[in-house]
Amino acid sequence: MHPLLLVTDSADLAAEIQRVVESLLGPIAVEVLHEDGRLALSRLQARPEQLAFLPLQMRGMEAITLLRSLGPADAGRVMVLAPDTIPGCRQAWECLALGAADVLPLRGSMTRIKGSRDHRLRQIAIHLGHEGAPPRVEIPDLDDLADRPWIALPELRHLIPMMIWLRRQPRTFPLLMWVPEGPRMRRVVGEELVRGTQWPVRQLSNGDRLVPGQVHLFSDPDLLTLLNRDGRLEAGLRGAAGAPGTWVARREQLQAFGAMPAPFGLLVPEPLEPAETALVNTATPVIRTWREIAASEKYGSAGRSLTIDPLLPSARHEEDVHPEDGQERHVA
Numbered sequence: 001m002h003p004l005l006l007v008t009d010s011a012d013l014a015a016e017i018q019r020v021v022e023s024l025l026g027p028i029a030v031e032v033l034h035e036d037g038r039l040a041l042s043r044l045q046a047r048p049e050q051l052a053f054l055p056l057q058m059r060g061m062e063a064i065t066l067l068r069s070l071g072p073a074d075a076g077r078v079m080v081l082a083p084d085t086i087p088g089c090r091q092a093w094e095c096l097a098l099g100a101a102d103v104l105p106l107r108g109s110m111t112r113i114k115g116s117r118d119h120r121l122r123q124i125a126i127h128l129g130h131e132g133a134p135p136r137v138e139i140p141d142l143d144d145l146a147d148r149p150w151i152a153l154p155e156l157r158h159l160i161p162m163m164i165w166l167r168r169q170p171r172t173f174p175l176l177m178w179v180p181e182g183p184r185m186r187r188v189v190g191e192e193l194v195r196g197t198q199w200p201v202r203q204l205s206n207g208d209r210l211v212p213g214q215v216h217l218f219s220d221p222d223l224l225t226l227l228n229r230d231g232r233l234e235a236g237l238r239g240a241a242g243a244p245g246t247w248v249a250r251r252e253q254l255q256a257f258g259a260m261p262a263p264f265g266l267l268v269p270e271p272l273e274p275a276e277t278a279l280v281n282t283a284t285p286v287i288r289t290w291r292e293i294a295a296s297e298k299y300g301s302a303g304r305s306l307t308i309d310p311l312l313p314s315a316r317h318e319e320d321v322h323p324e325d326g327q328e329r330h331v332a
Contacts, residue, residue, distance in 0.1 A: 004030045005047075007040045007054035008081070010111040017053060017113070024125050037061025041069055044077065051127060053104065055081045056091050064091065067098040075099030079127060081106050084114050084181065089188040093159070101127050102157045105181050114181075116246040123155070126292075137161040139290040142265070146172040148286070149210055149226060149233060150265040151257070153178045158269055158290075159189060166197045171213030176204065176235065179219045186219040206237040223253050226262045233262055251279065258282040 004021060008014050014032045022028060031050075033040055037058035044052055044066075056063045067075045078100045082092040084107045092103040102123065107114040137158060142150060150173055154162050159179075166175070179186040190201045193215055202208065204216040210226070210233045218224055218237065225236040240249045257266065258280050265286040272280065272287065280287070 003049060003051065004028065005033065005040070005043055005050045005052040005054075006030050007033045007035055007037075007052065007058060009035045012111045013081075013106070013113075020113075020120060020124055021128070024121065024128060035059055037063070037066050041066050044070060044074065048074070048077075051077050051079070051101075053079045053081055055106075055110065056083075056088065056095070063100075064094055064098065067095055067100055072099040076101045079104050079124075081110075083107070083110055084184060086184050086187065089181075089185045092156075092185075093188055093192055096156070096160050102155075118247055126157075137269075137290060137292055139165040139267070140288050141165075142169060142173070142267075142288070145265055145286055145288075146170050148263050148265050149174045149176060150267055151176045151178070151224065152267040154180070154269060156180050156185075163193060163196045166193070166199060166215070171199060173212050174210040174214055174216060174233070175199070176210070176216045176218065176224060178224075179217050182219050186217050190217050204235055204237065206235065208235045209233070210235060220249065223256045225256045226260045226264060228262045251276075254279040257285065260285075 006014055006017055014030075018030050021030065031043070033043065035055060035058040037054075038060040040052065040054055040058065041061060044050060054063055054066070058066075061069075063078070063080050067078060070078070076099055078095075079102045080092060080095045080100050082088045082095075082103050082105055084105045088105075092105075096103065104120070104123070105114040106112060113120055139158075139161060146169070152162065152175060154177070162177070169175075177189075179189045186203065190203060193199065193201045197215075199213065199215045201215045201217065204218040204222075204224075208216065210216065216235065218235075221240045222237040223240050225238075227234045227236045240252050254272075254276055257264075259282070263285070265288065266280065267288050267290070269290055269292070271289050277287070
């Protein structure tokens with residue numbers, strides 16, 4: 001019995017994903033299927049314990065059709081492999097809306113994982129740490145604290161719950177929302193938030209005035225700060241030194257938050273590590289976290305037990321997931 005299913009025609013991608021999984025769980029059998037959507041659906045229906053990685057486009061059946069066939073109760077066992085393109089981001093959003101567990105972005109010829117090793121290890125570990133049913137996300141309402149700008153830092157798997165959460169919030173505060181994976185996904189998220197909520201949405205630019213009742217989107221590699229200019233609250237953006245998705249980039253952003261002169265709230269998907277909280281608390285923000293309540297574990301405790309101290313040098317893997325010729329490569 002194979003607990004993991006990988007659907008791909010790329011031997012390189014199969015080997016890369018298996019390396020990432022084994023770095024979390026040790027040696028483990030991964031069943032690899034060619035890109036046949038009907039066969040993948042049959043395997044998932046026959047083996048309810050499997051977690052599957054599969055591409056958007058497959059012979060016989062696309063991922064979106066497969067997820068509809070599985071239904072929302074079982075779609076949470078699927079991590080979608082999506083190209084980092086505008087059409088790929090749009091289809092990835094639709095997969096998330098159908099209940100897919102997460103999206104693993106690919107780049108180039110669809111044979112390589114995009115992003116830093118730190119980020120992808122943590123992302124995959126979360127899904128190895130619980131049963132196939134998608135975790136329920138509980139984002140706290142801000143009714144009693146809606147008098148300040150709020151900064152939200154969701155991951156891809158949180159985007160649909162974030163949109164649903166936004167519908168019930170009072171439009172009394174500006175929301176600055178970081179969008180993972182860069183400008184293409186940011187554009188798609190903006191389009192979907194306009195369609196799915198009553199909030200006006202803007203792509204954040206340096207010097208923009210922050211208006212209550214609006215969503216301002218930003219993404220890597222920009223670092224955000226808030227500026228108080230003659231009583232007006234403005235956004236400041238500058239480039240990060242660390243590669244997007246790495247712990248160095250995350251630390252830089254938290255340090256930028258800690259230097260903000262204006263009061264703000266920080267909405268994050270998990271409790272910050274003590275060292276991270278120390279970076280932010282120089283600005284004494286209000287911090288609210290949301291929970292992911294997962295089902296019982298089936299693949300082991302990798303997702304629950306994996307902790308990487310973002311401030312320890314040994315934990316900062318700056319290299320891409322797929323280094324070439326022994327050289328460390330930074331992701332642009």
